Amino acid sequence: MSKATVLVSGASVAGPALAYWLHAYGFEVTVVERSPGLRPGGHAIDFTGEVHMTVLERMGVLADIERRQTGKTDWVMVDENGARRGLIPGDFIGGDVEILRGDLAEVLYGRTAGECEYLFGDTVTALTDTEHGVHVEFENAPARTFDLVIGCDGIHSRVRKLAFGAEKEFVQHEGYYYALAGGSHWENEPHWQRERARSLGCNAPGRLAMTGGSKASQFYLFASPELDYARDDLDAQRRIVAEKFAGMGWRVPSMLAELPDLDGFYLDAIAKVSMKNFVKGRVALVGDSAYGHTLAGFGTGLAVVGAYVLAGELALADGDHTVAFARYEQIMKRYIRKADDASPGRFLAPRTSLGVRLRNWFLGTRGFTLMVKYGDSAKNDIDLKNYPEIIAAQ
Ligand SMILES: Cc1cc2nc3c(=O)[nH]c(=O)nc-3n(C[C@H](O)[C@H](O)[C@H](O)COP(=O)(O)OP(=O)(O)OC[C@H]3O[C@@H](n4cnc5c(N)ncnc54)[C@H](O)[C@@H]3O)c2cc1C
Numbered sequence: 001m002s003k004a005t006v007l008v009s010g011a012s013v014a015g016p017a018l019a020y021w022l023h024a025y026g027f028e029v030t031v032v033e034r035s036p037g038l039r040p041g042g043h044a045i046d047f048t049g050e051v052h053m054t055v056l057e058r059m060g061v062l063a064d065i066e067r068r069q070t071g072k073t074d075w076v077m078v079d080e081n082g083a084r085r086g087l088i089p090g091d092f093i094g095g096d097v098e099i100l101r102g103d104l105a106e107v108l109y110g111r112t113a114g115e116c117e118y119l120f121g122d123t124v125t126a127l128t129d130t131e132h133g134v135h136v137e138f139e140n141a142p143a144r145t146f147d148l149v150i151g152c153d154g155i156h157s158r159v160r161k162l163a164f165g166a167e168k169e170f171v172q173h174e175g176y177y178y179a180l181a182g183g184s185h186w187e188n189e190p191h192w193q194r195e196r197a198r199s200l201g202c203n204a205p206g207r208l209a210m211t212g213g214s215k216a217s218q219f220y221l222f223a224s225p226e227l228d229y230a231r232d233d234l235d236a237q238r239r240i241v242a243e244k245f246a247g248m249g250w251r252v253p254s255m256l257a258e259l260p261d262l263d264g265f266y267l268d269a270i271a272k273v274s275m276k277n278f279v280k281g282r283v284a285l286v287g288d289s290a291y292g293h294t295l296a297g298f299g300t301g302l303a304v305v306g307a308y309v310l311a312g313e314l315a316l317a318d319g320d321h322t323v324a325f326a327r328y329e330q331i332m333k334r335y336i337r338k339a340d341d342a343s344p345g346r347f348l349a350p351r352t353s354l355g356v357r358l359r360n361w362f363l364g365t366r367g368f369t370l371m372v373k374y375g376d377s378a379k380n381d382i383d384l385k386n387y388p389e390i391i392a393a394q
Pocket of ligand 1: 009010011012013014015032033034035043044045046047093094101122123124152153154155156157158159178180286287288289292294295297298299300301303
């Protein structure tokens with residue numbers, strides 16, 4: 001019997017993780033990625049808790065990730081005169097193991113590149129779900145039919161748009177935007193030199209400017225209603241940041257002066273994906289495309305666990321996607337409940353001076369410690385099956 005074929009859209013975290021497991025269970029996998037190649041560097045992302053570690057260990061990538069980890073970066077919050085006002089500990093920001101997103105993608109890609117087909121610099125343009133498969137049209141590659149199509153293409157997912165509906169139906173703007181520029185301060189450091197360092201962040205009402213961060217060398221977050229801008233016009237987007245941060249003290253004027261010369265600029269809304277269903281017919285979504293929530297906790301862990309569960313359920317159901325998709329959705333809906341609670345924009349950039357003072361005070365209290373613990377417990381709140389063992393025993 002020929003192997004079931006699966007098209008995975010997106011080669012960042014969820015995509016290669018899913019490709020790894022599907023190939024391990026005997027599926028034939030093609031991954032399509034819009035970028036011309038793997039994107040190096042990027043911001044630091046993290047994994048925390050037993051569940052994340054178990055999945056990484058079962059994939060055989062934990063040691064590789066630990067070797068490339070960045071260390072953890074405390075965020076020191078200062079006022080506009082540079083006086084220290086609070087601290088967000090690196091353990092909260094960086095979890096148990098923190099790594100640059102590009103380094104993680106490279107590790108995951110390395111595990112699958114030999115066995116799975118990768119189509120870089122391409123994207124899906126049309127999907128027709130039929131009884132016998134999904135007919136897929138690409139921008140560049142010839143059209144093909146796959147047994148299943150899985151969208152791992154992030155918060156602005158093309159697969160979600162084609163199979164489930166317009167982005168505005170599922171992605172809620174949370175009243176804040178973030179912008180990154182320059183690589184993480186770890187990016188140019190050899191891995192063995194990535195020692196504990198500090199990022200500095202300064203708030204004005206509704207604004208946060210950070211420098212020297214593990215996320216990027218410059219990181220901005222600001223309150224704003226939805227903005228109308230061209231996604232490919234980076235100069236216009238840099239001007240938006242300059243306007244929003246005009247008049248702010250501290251190091252902001254020199255940061256803004258450097259901004260045009262920094263590469264890796266990226267602006268996006270803080271947004272949350274809410275979907276009643278993230279499986280439909282022969283199409284499913286994994287990671288940020290299905291349950292992304294910018295900066296709110298454990299998106300990377302969700303992506304890796306979601307990939308593990310979906311592939312495991314497909315193998316357990318012997319490829320019967322109707323059974324497997326329903327189980328995957330049920331398991332992940334339960335797991336993502338607590339990931340939905342946070343409001344990262346309001347926490348990181350309160351809208352009033354009083355709000356900023358209260359937030360800084362809160363950082364030093366037991367309430368903050370409890371909040372961190374609650375977040376950590378959510379990351380383990382799943383009854384994780386040992387799919388590889390169960391499947392090997394079948
Ligand atoms: C500034 C910032 C900091 C973060 N910090 C953390 C953190 O500390 N901890 C944490 O757990 N999470 C963090 N996250 C969230 C984390 O980055 C995501 O949850 C995680 O990357 C989700 O992985 P994904 O594979 O689902 O999607 P993404 O990483 O968004 O990847 C989507 C992939 O799909 C590709 N793609 C997009 N459109 C198409 C298309 N049309 N066709 C083909 N390919 C396409 C993209 O190029 C990309 O490679 C952070 C996010 C941001 C923005």
